[in-house]
Amino acid sequence: METSVAEFFHDFRQETLAGAEASSSFQLAAFMEAVATELVETGFVEGFEFCHYRALRGMRVDGYWFNDEGALDLFVADFDSRSELSTLTRTDVDAAFKRLASFFEASAAKGLSTDLEVTSPEYGLSRQIADRKGSIRQLNLILVSERAISDRIQSLPDGEIQGIPTRYNIWDISRLHRQRSSRSHKEPLDLDFTEMFGAGIPCLPAHLGSGTYQSYLMVMPAEVISGLYAKFGARLLEQNVRTFLQARGKVNKGIRTTILTEPGMFFAYNNGITATAQSVEVADTGSGLEITRILDLQIVNGGQTTASLFHTRRKDKADLANIFVQMKLSVIDSDQSEIIVPRISEYANTQNRVNAADFFSNHPFHVRMEEFSRRLWAPAQQGAQRETKWFYERARGQYADAQSKLTPGEQKRFKAENPKPQMFTKTDLAKFENTWDEHPRWVNLGAQKNFAKYAYRIGKEWDKSPDTFNEFYFRRAVARGIVFRALEKLVSSQPWYNGGYRANIVAYTIAVLSEIAKRHKQRLDFQRIWNDQGINRTLEQVLSIIAKAVNDDITKPAQGISNISEWCKKDACWTRIQTQIARIEPDLPVEFWDELVSADEAATEAKSAKKTQKIDNGIDAQRRVLEIPASHWANIQHALSAKRLLSPKEVGILRIAAQIPSKIPTEKQCAVLLETIEKAREEGISVP
Template identity: 70%
Template sequence: MEQPISEFFHDFRQELMAGAEAHGAFQLSEFMEAFAAELMETGFIEGFELCHYRAQRGMRVDGYWFNDEGELDLFVADFDSREALQSLTQTDVIAVFKRVENFFEASLTKRLFDDLDETTPEFGLSREISDRKSLLRRVNFFVVSERALSDRMQNIEAGKICDIEATYQIWDMSRLQRQRSSRGHKEPLDIDFKAEFGSGLSSLSAHLGSGAHKSYLVVMPGDMLATLYAKHGARLLEQNVRSFLQARGKVNKGIRTTILNEPGMFFAYNNGITATAQEVEVELGDKAPEIVRIKDLQIVNGGQTTASLFHTKRRDKATLDRVFVQMKLSVISPEDSEIVVPRISEYANTQNRVNAADFFSNHPFHVRMEGFSRRIWAPAQSGAQRETKWFYERARGQYADAQAKLTPSEQKRFKAEYPKPQMFTKTDLAKFENVWDDHPKWVNLGAQKNFSSYAGRIGKAWSKNPDSFNELYYRRAIARAIIFRWTEKMVSGEPWYNGGYRANTVAYAIATVNELCKRAGKSVDFQKCWQSQAVYPELAEGLRKAAKFVNDDITQPPQGISNISEWCKKDSCWDRIQGKLDELEFEIDQAFFTSLISSDAQKNEQKQAKKVQRIDDGIDAQRKVLKVPGQAWSKIRQVGVEREILTEKEVGIIRVAEQIPHKIPSEKQSEILIAVLDKAREEGIF
């Protein structure tokens, strides 16, 4: 039973106030960040920068993001910290949109930035809009409201502002509730091909019998696919594929060459795309059945083909009239999609796999991190009596789902064990880790790119040595979460902080402290942070000075660069900061360096933790093997030998497993048997 919208609003408001207090942020900023996180997670937007600006001239903006495809997302808040849920009328919506439109138009055509303070985020945004005037293809306006949209409110049709295409989206409390209750599925696209393109898609049924998933072979015009991508962008791509594109870039040279030189051969040369849908509507056409409507179209392989068609059409002014793409479309129910869609994605991408592409919620790294978070108690903070746990949200919505069926008293106990401020997601983890182990610019490039960078790096490391990801790694990750969130709160409270560039300052401040540690051949004492669940005084003082140093530097970008947030995305920003580290080192007290631990001590800790993890892995494998009865092992051996998929060594170890419970395979034998089970599943034996 769905929660009443008034209750959802009340819970959201409490969550908002608690988050603002925990992060040292204004409620408006926390409100925008909450919505932005939801939109990024579900592919509506690629990233988000806070930028609060209000003027008496009827202008307002609260956030923005420039993407690589000539699009600008502009956000405006309808937020007044209302205590009760109110209705958002059509008149309200039009008025709010008008304010952000005015800001955009004044920036684009009237040099609004000339009237703004050069050190503020609004100056950088306004100047960037003006500078990118010739490159902007589309502006997407978002109204984010704490009210509930009136049922009488009609959609606002796309239009143009100063000859630039403009779209309008409203995210109110009702829509946020629907999105959060969708249990990991984003709001589905509903594409009516007859209404949008004037005709359906010729198709051929590729399923037999009532029990089979419905599948279709489709010939899709290249221009239609490019148009869909232009309109819906990353929402058209399944999450794995979004990551794939982030990791690999947008345009494939071979695809581009074929489009420009041999468009008629595209169908023959290209592998096509693989897609899924929740529902498909088919009508009988003149020559063949036609798909006229698809609900929740998701491309699970062929994202690069799709993006390359779009970019080649836009950048090279290529005509796609003679380009056709083959599409394999499978209809998957919402109940099955969480299991089936990632499998289709995995199998479809085996020819061009990148680590980031399959590094999602079902990856063993995330499963292990989730296991640690449910099992390991964090020490009680100073002054507190009880220990708590950190909640790792491996799949979207797990924290809310875990409480959904609990009684009020059980929910209270759950929140005492897993406090909301101690919940963190995959993208949070990527942020906490990348500022230490990769490059601080990734955090500034947005959640999608940052996660792709982290996924690629950790995916490779897992393949080489999964034992590196052990309890010590988990505790260190939590320590880094504590440091990151403490630094956010600290920056907000500093007298020099003027309300802008907090995310940029935090990322570079932590990276700067880490760089000073590396130069000294030492490391921050993460175990000390874990034990106290706090940032210890010497580290706090170092971070405070580093944050001031970084803020002073990034707010003075080189000549010709006006947008500080964009400057922070460049390698040269970090290079310049590193070149000045001697100045910061001179300012930081010796007590900070004395508090660090040696690299050798850190390596010994890691070495010991790997050994413990190997033992744990062996015990876990043994436990899984013992759950499989002897008769099942006999069947695996017999069929495996017939199909010649087993080695002599594996057959010998299976014979031991056949005698369970009279004989127990060793831990090493059990690890081999786990691999045998994987083989058996692939062959359909087990």
């Protein structure tokens, strides 16, 4: 049941109010964080730092992000906590962008930072703009509005500010509604090659008949690829490829060398690009077919090639005129994209397999976390009668999709069982875990980069010991999230808090708390936090003391660093804060030490949970094996034996399976049988 823009406005407003209440932040901050989360998760921006500054001189800014491609995103809000949906006019739009441009110009050329408080977020941003002005290649001004844009505003042409190419983007409530309502849960790129480059791209159809999906082979000019990446950046890259690049850096040295020294051989040396699209438009020019338009182009392999072409042209002034790249383009309907696109990406990336790149939303880790979140009931909070669940959104939009076909009564029940404040995403989980595991610097790099670090770390741990990720791990992760979110609220209410750097303070405060316990060979009692579904007064007091110390430390960055947020991204920041721990400990209440559990006790609990998971895995394996008829096992044995792909042990176990139910395979035998299923699938053998 699709909502109207007006309904979406009211729902989004309630989310913002609830978010502000839950975190004790101002409504503007909650609004900006909510919108920024949408834009980051869909790749429209790489990250977001809240920074509200408004001056009588007609300047305003509400957030920013410096990205790795040399671009600066500046945000300005149109927000007044309106109770009814209203129209955003052209006059409003022009005025908002003028105020944002004035802030940039005053920072870049008029020494604005000298008039600002040195520890304020606006000082750090203004000073960084002045220091980085020569290296900013692209300025993106982004207006975020709680109103609906007037139909008379079609598009805003690119411009230039202080000699820097400037793009204007408007995210009004209608555009946010379209993004959340789209089947792919992101705004698809609509690329008109004729309009953008003056001509279509020659192609060869690679599909036969009407029953197959469309696919094409194309030879893409490198200048076109570089131009698309310059304009759209990471939005061109499928999420898992984006994660891979975040984890591994942007420029491949071999690709760069070929561009600079042997451009004519690039086509021969490079593996090319694999991409998908929702739909394409093709024209017959008389000399062959051309693709003139692509809706939602996503590069699923070849992200390094794409980024390297862009960076080598920008940094090395390389001439791309004689470089061409082969592209395999598959047209996949958005209904099938969640299943098929990750598979294309996985299979296309087998030559340079990397854990982070393979860490898809359907990776067994995420599937297991999702299963726990749908099955495990959290204890009722104090004063409440009803148990609830913590909804893990392993794929974007699952929380909304789960309600889309429910009746109003069923929706009410769903939200009671799965409250929105208890929904958490992959990037939330990565944030909770990396802070507690003492990687605060990673968390401050932004949601996507932090997730890339987490994915790489957990991917390796999963390969080594998947049973580590069990019910205990899930409950502990939720408990960590409870503390994390409680601390956000706590920081906002502190008398010393000036409205800036909350995310930095929270990340380092939790890392310090974790380090203090570890130094005493103890751990926080996460089971008690799970049971209470909240934190007690003692822990609140401890967090407040540590947060104050962290704030005092990070607001005095090392010499030569003017931006506190940038300082918080450096290892040196964490190293220096750790030296302050001995001074913090004496201020902590004595009750705190009594509430910790020994590291040995925590390890014993984790070991026990690991054993339980192993048993659960065995039971699950038996269930899956017994669901497959004996005749199918006989067919698998026959087909794999004919290809001489079975060991004597596997043959014996398959013979037992072929006699189900008169003979029942053991748990260990079932694990082997599930491996033979995968072997059969790889050989193209039909498996139920």
